Amino acid sequence: MDKILSVLKDNPRLSDSQIAAMVGLTEEEVGERIADFEKSGVICGYNTVIDWEKLEETEKVTAIIELKVTPRKDTGFESIAEEIMAFDEVESVNLMSGGYDFSVCVAGKTFQEIAMFVAKRLAPIDSVISTTTHFILKRYKQDGILISSDCEDERGADIL
Amino acid sequence: MIDYDSLMNVTARDVPPSGIRKFFDIAAEMDEVISLSVGEPDFQTPWHVRNVGIESLQRGHTSYSPNRGFTALCREICSYYKRKFDLDYDFRTDVVVTVGGSEAIDLAIRTLVNPGDEVLVPQPSFVCYVPIAELTGAKVIPIVTTRENEFRITADELRKKITDRTKLLILPYPNNPTGAVMRRGHLEEIAQVLRGTNIMVLADEIYSELTYNGIPHVSFASIDGMKERTIVVNGFSKSYAMTGWRLGYALGPAPIIAVMTKVHQYAIMCAPTTSQYAAIEALRSGDGDIAGMRDEYDMRRRLIVSGFRKLGFDCFEPEGAFYIFPCIKNTGMSSDEFCERLLEKKHVAVVPGNAFGECGEGYIRVSYAYSTGHIKEALRRIRLFLKEENLM
Known part of the structure; x- marks a missing residue:
């Protein structure tokens, strides 16, 4: 993997000059490379993994919805995916192999809100055959980052 | 009331x-401490290696091993030294498996040194050589290494310290705490001084896999004529x-390994079977x-060296291990003062x-066996510390 990308993926808040030191380029070169990656769509965006549970005022419920669909005659799965991903409530859409077609991650304030979204927005889409909703009860790891984990640094030998 | 102090071995006590x-x-005792003090990797043992340990337990391999270590392991160690450093060691006679490199250091010193013998210890270096040598009754002769010589020992310095009582030279490279590396040319110079003497060498190569800038570690034993004394x-x-x-x-000459194995057998029995x-x-x-780990350390090394230099410190670029020194x-503080105040003020x-x-006075050891985020936060706090102390 490109070194800049591998550094950036795990440490998006490093400055260009810090990344430059790590990969052995100049700050300007790093800035240019990142701009190129953004322009060409290799870097699609930047995301922050937040443990919403820790913020009491925030209510957030997430569900994974399995969708079975009938591919459309001309556009197959593409136009169905486009319809689904247009909703703000939808966090991710993936075409799957196996027992169903789309895995859709939906976020809302309450269980009720998500249930209504599925019933009123997803299920009625032309070509959708069935939906199965799985609510996420607890997140342990997301995008490679541990959530709510108490991994303490146990290293403590005295003479090293 | 027993006066325990009077009962203890004087050297051990002191x-x-x-x-x-x-x-x-x-x-x-503190909250929110950011530590850059630990001298061990922050990685976990690779899963496939852990798994073989687990499987050995599940299969009930819970007894002692042969004293010198499993033959299969001795073979793998010798084949590793052949593969990496082109050195030929006999797995039947030239290797003993120990409880960490630390036990191997202890065995080597106890096996070689008589009371009154002189042991040459380059410094700054890992803290165990001096006490272990002193426990055998040796006289420890430090060899000061300097920033100017990139913390390597030089032939001149070595020559000055050799007497007819000199028994052993410790060669701790890649070095903890400085990160210094002795390249082939530097080792040749040391070898030249030792040829024709009876001085033995303990080459502590525990960081041999962690060298950077494309400079592979050179084992001192691979220098012409040195295997027999290393x-x-x-x-x-x-x-x-x-x-x-x-x-x-x-790894070493069979007659010495045999005696080291004897001491190991009486003191330890054998290294842990699992x-x-x-x-x-791991070796296979x-x-x-x-x-993978080396690449990660290398990026952190570059980040932390550049970070310290930007803070205005003279920072030697380490070529091995996972420390900067x-x-x-320039802060006007002693090493102890600096560390105490930084801990107190910025945790x-x-x-x-x-x-x-x-001779390490005036320097600090900073470990980069920590995540990039951790290092970044530490650098941020050190910057604040320097500002508050009016040092930048």
């Missing part, structure tokens, strides 16, 4: 405790992130893991350089 200790104690110490702790498994080894099984797997299929003399723990020998 050996000073490690200088790193008090900082650990203070740091342990005991190589290495292990699994740093290269495979296996510190807690406590497994290392020594760890030995895991180590066989762990090269990729080492490369920046000079803090960042680093180790004073004088813990590694008097």
Whole structure:
């Protein structure tokens, strides 16, 4: 993997000059490379993994919805995916192999809100055959980052 | 009331405790401490290696191993030294598997040194050589290494310290705490001084897999004529992130290894069996893991060296291990003062350089066996510290 990308993926808040030191380029070169990656769509965006549970005022419920669909005659799965991903409530859409077609991650304030979204927005889409909703009860790891984990640094030998 | 002090072995009683200790104690009492003080990898042992250890337990391999270590492991160690350093060691006679590199150091010194013998210890260096040598009744002769010589020992310095009582030279490279590396040319110069003497060498190569800038480690035993006078110490702790498994080894001339094995047999019996099984797997299929960890350390090394230099410190670029050893003399503080104040004010723990020998005064050891985020936060706090102390 490109070194800049591998550094950036795990440490998006490093400055260009810090990344430059790590990969052995100049700050300007790093800035240019990142701009190129953004322009060409290799870097699609930047995301922050937040443990919403820790913020009491925030209510957030997430569900994974399995969708079975009938591919459309001309556009197959593409136009169905486009319809689904247009909703703000939808966090991710993936075409799957196996027992169903789309895995859709939906976020809302309450269980009720998500249930209504599925019933009123997803299920009625032309070509959708069935939906199965799985609510996420607890997140342990997301995008490679541990959530709510108490991994303490146990290293403590005295003479090293 | 028993006066315990009067009952104890005088040398053991009077050996000073490690200088790193008090900082650990203070740091342990504080909240939100960012530590850059630990001398072991932050990686976990690669899964396939752990798994072989687990499987060995499931299969009930819970007995002692042969004293010198499993033959399969001795074979793998010798084949590793052949593969990496083109050295031929006989797995039947030239290797003993120990409880960490530390035990191998202890065995080598106890096996070679008589009371009154002189042991040459380059400094700054790992804190165990001096006390162990002193426990055998040796006279320790420090060889000061300097920033100007990139913390390498030089032929001149070595020559000055040799007397007719000199028994052993410790060669701790890649070096903890400085990160210095001795390249082939530097080792040749040392070898030239030793040829024709009876001085033995303990080459502590525990960081041999962690060298950077494309400079592979050169084993001192591979220098012409040096194998016969060198005991190589290495292990699994740093290269495979296996510190807690406590497994290392020594390679050397058969008659010396035989006596080391005898001492090991009486004192320790054998190294942990589970760890030995895991180590066989590490040597057979762990090269990729080492490369991955080395790349990660290298990026952190560059980040932290550049970070310290931007803060205005003179920071030697280390070519091995996972420490930097920046000079803090420009702050006007002693090593102890700097570390104590930084810990107190900004809750960042680093180790004073004088813990590694008097000549380390004016320096600090900073470990980069920590995540990039952790290092970044530490650098941020050190910057604030310097600003508040009006040092930048």
